[in-house]
Amino acid sequence: MTQTLDPVRARTGISLFFFTNGAMMAGILPRYPEVKAAFELSNTAFGFMVAIGPLASMLASSLPAPLIRRFGASRTALLWTAAMGVAMSLAGFAPHFLVFAFALAMAGFSDAIVDAAQNVHGVRVEDAYGKTIINSLHALWSLGATTGGLVGAWAASQRIPLSVHLTGVAIALVALAALATWLGRLPNGGRPTVSDEAAGASSTKLPKGAWALLLPLVFLAIAGVLTEDVAANWSALYLVQVVGVTAGVGGLGYSVMLAAQFIGRLLGDPSTDRWGRVTVARIGGAMIAVGGLLVVFFPALPTVLIGYALAGYGCATIVPAAYAAAGRLPGLPEGAGITLVSWLMRAGFLATSPIIGAVADLTSLRVGLFLLVLGGVGVLMLAKVLTPVDHEA
Template sequence: MSPHPIASPGRARLGVSLNFLTNGLMLNLLPRLPEVKEGFGLGDGAYGLMMAASGVGAIAAFAFPARLIGRFGALRVALVGTLAGAGLLVVAGFAPHPAVFAAALLGMGFADACADAAQNTQGVAVEEWTGRTIINSLHATWSVGAATAGIIGSAAAGMGIGIGVQTVCMAVIVGTLAIVCYRLGTIPDHVRHQQAAVRARRDEQAPTTWRRLLPVLPLAVIALCGVIPEDTANNWSAVYLVQEFGVGYSLAGLAVVVMLVSQIQGRLAGDPLTDRFGAERVAAAGGVLVALGSLTMALAPAPAAVYAGLVLNGLGCASLIPGAYAAAGRLPGLAAGTGITLVGFALRIGLALGSPVVGGIAEVASLRASFAVVAAAGLIAAVLSAHRSLPGRRADAG
């Protein structure tokens, strides 16, 4: 199998966009998590630990994505990672025990870390080829896929379709789309050589040895803070609505969709806003919105207020992760995929720690109180972003 021989910026953008869409579709299990939690008879603490397995698997990947991308190319790594994740999704759907479910999540986290780093590396390369800011739009297609997955999962729950049947159907769809993405997304060799020459010129001006990694640190923290509201909404918003307000499974599952739809809007607006105001200002404003949304959820007197808080969270976190990835992909002195892999590693630390922290606070105090962690993450992201930690494409090009 090889990528399609006819390449163009439009085809490459379509291919990588579909890759992000496919990655989002992998979240179709999220609306069924309240059923999984109750089916296994888990408390908040045990549930939080089980859900952390995905983040642990991603952390275990660590340096593998950069090495694999360097050896096999971003397209191949994205394809294999997606196919592996789809297979493990089916295992999770039929898991007879929490340990099996956690093991499947562990493998999915590892595969997703590789696929995510690969698709972002490819996205930055395509962005440079097109000469336009597109990274937020690419992540918007991820949100579209995730929102679609949420609708499918909620509808399946409402119709009484088994979780296993749902995951099999989605795995087939994801696998098919992954192959299409691979064939569309190729970038010609001469374009890659030009991009490599530009990176080489930047590398000549970069600090030596370990100091090249220092600019990654603020970007990594911003990405970590950006994933906390997203992960909390994914793993806990439906549970929160069921436990605190008695909302039914199907309606509660739509909480994830509400957050993702608002995230889509924020990401579609993110590219033109970034070109006009700068990535750092857009991200700083997003961090403030995350803090406001989280406080709204914590103080919510009714389900409607929870959904309103999720809208603010979605708008707020929309540009945090894309901006951090894009800036990391252009850092001088680092091999292709290295900066993005390190930012992704920090992001997945957030995925690994987020659910246990939320679950622990819920056990000691309440699930409402745990949203203070999300509000704090938003404020940290706002402060770091305001200090110009997110150089955009235009600044880089100048």
């Protein structure tokens, strides 16, 4: 008996799944000041510790494709979401920073697989739905991360033990992900077609000269996503250590950035249709740079939150635009451009936090966060690489 597809239900399911993925790891971020203080870490040591997640995610880069082919995208995403939940719970109970770092590594490893699987399933739902929905899915991820960050900030303000907070959230989100998987199921279980498998098999074989086209897009993506990395790993510490707010209020920086990013992603498609990707990217880069200047030079709660809001809105469309351009580069196998931009963008995370931490220890955290301004300038300088996409037939 052939299973019929309810596209509205499938869209609801995959949207809910993106929400759970965004929320899963966001709750721990507002509590980083507690973690840093509990383990007595320097800024440099803290920077290296939080970089372990991106490093582990890179190690998982070869796993999603065979897992998706074997089990289907939705089942793969659910299984590794459960693994993320276990990792977050372990982080809450960690008696030593090495155990905490291992938990972050496990979470980052799992998240790389979930990210690929949910996007594969999202594209298939989009095809079945008959209209573009991928940007709204990423907006739901931002909403989930905002929600998770607010819950984490509230838990910090109420002095709820980290173990209770993270374990409770993990159980709730895994259950929600299971519901989302059931709602978003496809007739074939989300497994790729033969043509998809063939494309995936050749996805790393690039023609000569391809790297010259890809690397500018990689640098653009890294510059654009820098806002997320700074806000996720350093905003709470900055607000607590430099601005002088309480731990509960410290979590607002990341939440404000994500909320602004959510709005920017909802408005990204009509803005791009009206003004083009290059113009939107340049405006975004300017907003990131101005937001960074507010954060660094005016360290008061209102101006810092406004700065993160500007940067969050500005970065909203940068990575999707880089993905779109990479996917349309001539002469590349299907999926190769997006896969490599995504992988190398994660590699960029390995350097960001250690650099900020080292600069902060040598000078101050305010100087370290000037990297946010440089990211905005980088977007302004690199936005032109999106020009071929605007004129793609």
